[in-house]
Amino acid sequence: xxxxxxxxQAIDDRKNPSIIGLDTELSKVPVFLQExxxxxxxxxxxxxxxxxxxxxxxxxxxxxGIVPAVKVxxxxxxxxxxxxxxxxxxxxxxxxxxxxxxVIDGKRNDIGNTARAYANxxxxxxxxxxxxxxxxxxxxxxxxxxxxxxxxxxxxxxIKQLGKGxxxxxKTSNPSSGELQDLSCDGRKIYxxxxxxxxxxxxxxxxxxxxxxxxxxxxxxYPKEAxxxxxxxxxxxxxxxxxxxxxGGADDAMPCFNADGYGAVIHSARAVxxxxxxxxxxxxARAAAEKMRDDITVSLKKKGIYPW
Amino acid sequence: xxxxxxxxQAIDDRKNPSIIGLDTELSKVPVFLQExxxxxxxxxxxxxxxxxxxxxxxxxxxxxGIVPAVKVxxxxxxxxxxxxxxxxxxxxxxxxxxxxxxVIDGKRNDIGNTARAYANxxxxxxxxxxxxxxxxxxxxxxxxxxxxxxxxxxxxxxIKQLGKGxxxxxKTSNPSSGELQDLSCDGRKIYxxxxxxxxxxxxxxxxxxxxxxxxxxxxxxYPKEAxxxxxxxxxxxxxxxxxxxxxGGADDAMPCFNADGYGAVIHSARAVxxxxxxxxxxxxARAAAEKMRDDITVSLKKKGIYPW
Numbered sequence: 001x002x003x004x005x006x007x008x009q010a011i012d013d014r015k016n017p018s019i020i021g022l023d024t025e026l027s028k029v030p031v032f033l034q035e036x037x038x039x040x041x042x043x044x045x046x047x048x049x050x051x052x053x054x055x056x057x058x059x060x061x062x063x064x065g066i067v068p069a070v071k072v073x074x075x076x077x078x079x080x081x082x083x084x085x086x087x088x089x090x091x092x093x094x095x096x097x098x099x100x101x102x103v104i105d106g107k108r109n110d111i112g113n114t115a116r117a118y119a120n121x122x123x124x125x126x127x128x129x130x131x132x133x134x135x136x137x138x139x140x141x142x143x144x145x146x147x148x149x150x151x152x153x154x155x156x157x158x159i160k161q162l163g164k165g166x167x168x169x170x171k172t173s174n175p176s177s178g179e180l181q182d183l184s185c186d187g188r189k190i191y192x193x194x195x196x197x198x199x200x201x202x203x204x205x206x207x208x209x210x211x212x213x214x215x216x217x218x219x220x221x222y223p224k225e226a227x228x229x230x231x232x233x234x235x236x237x238x239x240x241x242x243x244x245x246x247x248g249g250a251d252d253a254m255p256c257f258n259a260d261g262y263g264a265v266i267h268s269a270r271a272v273x274x275x276x277x278x279x280x281x282x283x284x285a286r287a288a289a290e291k292m293r294d295d296i297t298v299s300l301k302k303k304g305i306y307p308w
Numbered sequence: 309x310x311x312x313x314x315x316x317q318a319i320d321d322r323k324n325p326s327i328i329g330l331d332t333e334l335s336k337v338p339v340f341l342q343e344x345x346x347x348x349x350x351x352x353x354x355x356x357x358x359x360x361x362x363x364x365x366x367x368x369x370x371x372x373g374i375v376p377a378v379k380v381x382x383x384x385x386x387x388x389x390x391x392x393x394x395x396x397x398x399x400x401x402x403x404x405x406x407x408x409x410x411v412i413d414g415k416r417n418d419i420g421n422t423a424r425a426y427a428n429x430x431x432x433x434x435x436x437x438x439x440x441x442x443x444x445x446x447x448x449x450x451x452x453x454x455x456x457x458x459x460x461x462x463x464x465x466x467i468k469q470l471g472k473g474x475x476x477x478x479k480t481s482n483p484s485s486g487e488l489q490d491l492s493c494d495g496r497k498i499y500x501x502x503x504x505x506x507x508x509x510x511x512x513x514x515x516x517x518x519x520x521x522x523x524x525x526x527x528x529x530y531p532k533e534a535x536x537x538x539x540x541x542x543x544x545x546x547x548x549x550x551x552x553x554x555x556g557g558a559d560d561a562m563p564c565f566n567a568d569g570y571g572a573v574i575h576s577a578r579a580v581x582x583x584x585x586x587x588x589x590x591x592x593a594r595a596a597a598e599k600m601r602d603d604i605t606v607s608l609k610k611k612g613i614y615p616w
Binding site for chain 2: 023025026027034038044045047048073075076078079080081082083084085086088089105107108109110111112113114115117118120121122126127128129131133135136144145146147148149150151169172173174175176177178179180181183184185186190193194197
């Protein structure tokens, strides 16, 4: 089944266009949980990974049924070497088993064979002695397209073959994103050029509901830029970081939605997963996820585009 | 010791400004080695990883003393999940033990805390229950800077603290690199804007020999663009892919060198590591690495900038 269709179905089922980030950092895990794992073994990276995995499992169990999708930020796990990647891989697998749409935030990018390897690793399969096997096997992965079409095509091939998706960085949420992305080339900003490319790359990945499986990333911290981008890629689902901890509210994310009330998923990580620090941290995360959903609901209704 | 100084010393010791890529793909490993590992166990990803690691170890042993640096392309290992990353991590560790300068080709990019996590993972250390521990612990990593300074600063902090390095993508070697990188903004190409940023980011990382530890990536397939870039970042060491399999020769890489005969390292992977397919594959790789060194020597002498 087409990735865009699957994501929209998951959003409909929960009446909630949000995606929660498992940006799990060991030092931010509740202290009681850190202490539990610190005593358990001898390899520090193994202890760290087990601690992060247990934290993730409780968070996933708590937000299940409320949140349609999770985004797992691989950078935080890479810090702990292969043991960290093992916890990452098990987190992705568990989230999938629980019915979440799972996006890897990896911002991967390369060319030719190497881009193909990244597509295989994150959303595809790899040939091992004649058998096709899946590695991380997420539903989608974020992609940085500074290298142009050569770097994106292998991902698009996988999308078409396996019903997966990508989200391409267009206008990022950080203060210095304008250094490159806001430059004007023949009257068009670089982020507008990128938006046009994303629209083109996604042409052959459009699902039954009219959205394409080549999504885009546009920060909630730049609502004006989002308006122009939304017009340039009407069929792309926009992943919107910057809500909550980065200073953007649900209202700021509204320009990323289409008039049908679809076309965007709003991302939050820290404000949800670190909502509590005691033994009730998972319940606190659940409450924060519900509050975020309600906040988005208010903004969508205010704008008159609440679809449910 | 400053990364740029260490890299130049390694180049001087071997009179060879080249870097060999461990772009190890299971299907390209000699068949006899695949067969050996296929029989050895039950988990296919474990077998694949053991096979790739043994291949790498023999290649490293063979090119030691001839080649100053290796670049390990993490994408190929990610395909095999955490087991692949384990083989990757052990490859990096072994290359360091053998005295190679080790560059991870990861093209990592993100912002704030997340960029910090990537810097920790690849070239830095991470705090685990109060202890500072290193993960991959390479000498340098490649970085994609589409997100601007916010994404690069955490790497620069690590460079200054631990004597490590990065190579920032400026003008990539692939056919479609121009879609974004060649756009003109107020008379400057995007790759020229990026070159100016790289020069600025590296200002406080200059070593005793006048080169900075913030390097750049410029494809040998674009020699004219390389001339303009070389002028814009005189102190940056340019990593030059595109030699060999991608169609560029040593002459095409010459514009990346400064008049002192330094300032560039030429990269080749497939033409060296897959030079042979029989039991003598490592010797063949050694011979290919020597041929590449001699080819570069001829070009440097022809241009009158051979420094030894």
